[in-house]
Amino acid sequence: MHSDIKRVLFTEEQIRERVRELAAQIRRDMEGKEILTVGVLRGAVMFYADLVRELDIPIHMNFMSVSSYGKASVSSGAVRIQYDIEEDIAGKNVLIVEDIVDSGLTLKYLTTTLISRNPATLKTCCLFDKPERRTVDFQADYVGFVVPDVFIVGYGLDYAERYRNLKYIGELKPEVYSH
16 A cells, blocks of 8 residues: 555455446446447546446547646636547437546536537446535436545546556545645
């Protein structure tokens, strides 16, 4: 365990198993449909890669990059698209894959933006959900784990671009991000 981690919340194996379960649920729900998966860069990259490998249905892959944190430990509240999806989604079944729903601002903004582009369906999938931090009305369609209101890192989640490569999800020690 990394010295900046207070405790491990989810092991590599727990994450792997939950990703398989989410993929099975999505496969059942989307049976007979082709899906455009949209990974939200950068935090969701590991989850996205693992999830799409488990989806045994026709998919197309694309990405978006949005920002509401910068290098801060809390959302600025202002969401901006840094890199937009590269194709027309009108009439397509779209699945947004995100790492975590915290305030809900990012996914609320993304879903509102993408719904305006007239997809046939729009679903959201996040690996982690912090409902205690919600500041807007938003609930993902697929949720891996509900997490407590602590600062988590690993498996793509970062603090100031660090810890993304941890294979587990850990609670970051407060002294790392509070100064």
